[in-house]
Amino acid sequence: MAKLFFSYCHADEALRDRLEVHLSLMKNQGLIETWHDRGITAGSNIDTAIDQNLESADVILLLVSADFLASRYCYSIEMNRALEREAEGTARVIPVILEPCDWHTAPFGKLLAVPKDGKAVTTWPNQAEAWTDVAKQIRKAVEGMARVAPKAATLMGRGFDPGWDIARPVADVGQPAASSAMQALGQSAQERPRSSNLRLKKEFTDFDRDKFLHDTFDYMAKFFSASLDELAARNQSIQVRFLPLAGQAFSATIYREGKTVAECSIRVGGLGRGSSSLSFSYSADAGANSFNEMLTIESDSQAMHFKPMGMQFHRGEQNSQLSEQGASEYFWGMFIEQLQR
CATH class of the missing domain: 3.30.920 (Metal Transport, Frataxin; Chain A)
Incomplete structure (x- = not known):
C-alpha cells in the first residue's frame, strides 16, 4: 500500500477534500493510504509529525495554487524536501495544479503536472472531470510503483540497495527483532494512529x-x-x-x-x-x-x-x-x- 502525503495551503482545504473524495476508490481497493496535517492529534509536535510523515510517504502531492506558492512552509520546507526525495529516488512527487498561477518556473516546474496539460482544476467547466483525470494519473503512478517494488525487494534480499550500484550489507541480523519493534512502538506512543478521512457531509444554507x-x-x-x-x-x-x-x-x-x-x-x-x-x-x-x-x-x-x-x-x-x-x-x-x- 502506497502512502500519499498532501502538501497544501489551508486556504485550499476544500479543494483538498474534493481530491480525497476522488481517491476513495483507491483507498477502498487497498492501493493507498493518505495523510495530511489534519491527521495530527492534539498535543503532538506539529513539525515532527509533518516531518515523519513526509519522510515515510511514497507519493507526495503538491497542491499548487497562488496560496501554496506564497506559503513559506509549503514552498520552502515541504516542497524542497519533497524534491530532494524525488531526486534521491525515494518518493514520487506529483504537482496537482488547483488554480491558475505562475508555477512553471518553480523548482517543480520540470515535473509532469496534473490534471492533463497542467490545466488548473478550477478552470475546467466540469471540475469532476478534472479530479477524475487527477485520480487516474495518481493511480497510474501508484500501480507503476507497485510493479517495481517486488524487483526492489528481491535485490534487497540479496544485500543490494536498488538505488545504488554497489553491494550494501543487509541490516545487522544480530539485533533482536523485538528490540526494533519496541523502539518503533516507543517512537509512536505519543501519537496514536488514526484515519485522516475525517471529512463530514457538508450542509449548505x-x-x-x-x-x-x-x-x-x-x-x-x-x-x-x-x-x-x-x-x-x-x-x-x-x-x-x-x-x-x-x-x-x-x-x-x-x-x-x-x-x-x-x-x-x-x-x-x-x-x-x-x-x-x-x-x-x-x-x-x-x-x-x-x-x-x-x-x-x-x-x-x-x-x-x-x-x-x-x-x-x-x-x-x-x-x-x-x-x-x-x-x-x-x-x-x-x-x-x-x-x-
Whole structure:
C-alpha cells in the first residue's frame, strides 16, 4: 500500500477534500493510504509529525495554487524536501495544479503536472472531470510503483540497495527483532494512529446558495464582457455591446458590419423560481419569465454546482456538474454558436 502525503495551503482545504473524495476508490481497493496535517492529534509536535510523515510517504502531492506558492512552509520546507526525495529516488512527487498561477518556473516546474496539460482544476467547466483525470494519473503512478517494488525487494534480499550500484550489507541480523519493534512502538506512543478521512457531509444554507449564485453571476458578467472585447479585437468586422440591465441581469450583442448577428440576456432567477437559478434567453430584451435554458443549483456531500435544465439537449451537458467557470462557458457556448453554425 502506497502512502500519499498532501502538501497544501489551508486556504485550499476544500479543494483538498474534493481530491480525497476522488481517491476513495483507491483507498477502498487497498492501493493507498493518505495523510495530511489534519491527521495530527492534539498535543503532538506539529513539525515532527509533518516531518515523519513526509519522510515515510511514497507519493507526495503538491497542491499548487497562488496560496501554496506564497506559503513559506509549503514552498520552502515541504516542497524542497519533497524534491530532494524525488531526486534521491525515494518518493514520487506529483504537482496537482488547483488554480491558475505562475508555477512553471518553480523548482517543480520540470515535473509532469496534473490534471492533463497542467490545466488548473478550477478552470475546467466540469471540475469532476478534472479530479477524475487527477485520480487516474495518481493511480497510474501508484500501480507503476507497485510493479517495481517486488524487483526492489528481491535485490534487497540479496544485500543490494536498488538505488545504488554497489553491494550494501543487509541490516545487522544480530539485533533482536523485538528490540526494533519496541523502539518503533516507543517512537509512536505519543501519537496514536488514526484515519485522516475525517471529512463530514457538508450542509449548505440558503446563505451559502445565494452567495454561490450571485458570485457566479458576477463572474459570468465579467466573463462575457471580457470575451466580447476579445472577440471584437480579433475580428475587424465585429462590433460588440455588453449592457448591464436592471434586476441582476445583463445583455450581450454581437454585430457584424453593424448588423445584429447574435444576442442574449442572462439574469438571476426566472419563471417564478426565485433566486436559485440563472436563466438564458436568445433575446437581448427578454422578460424575466422568458428563457431558453436555465441553470439550477444542486449540491453533493462536499460542494455546490450548477445543473442545466436540459432544454438544449444537443449540447449533451444536461447532467453536468458545472462550476462558475463551467456555467459561464455553457451559456457562452449557446451564445457564440449563433455565429458558428
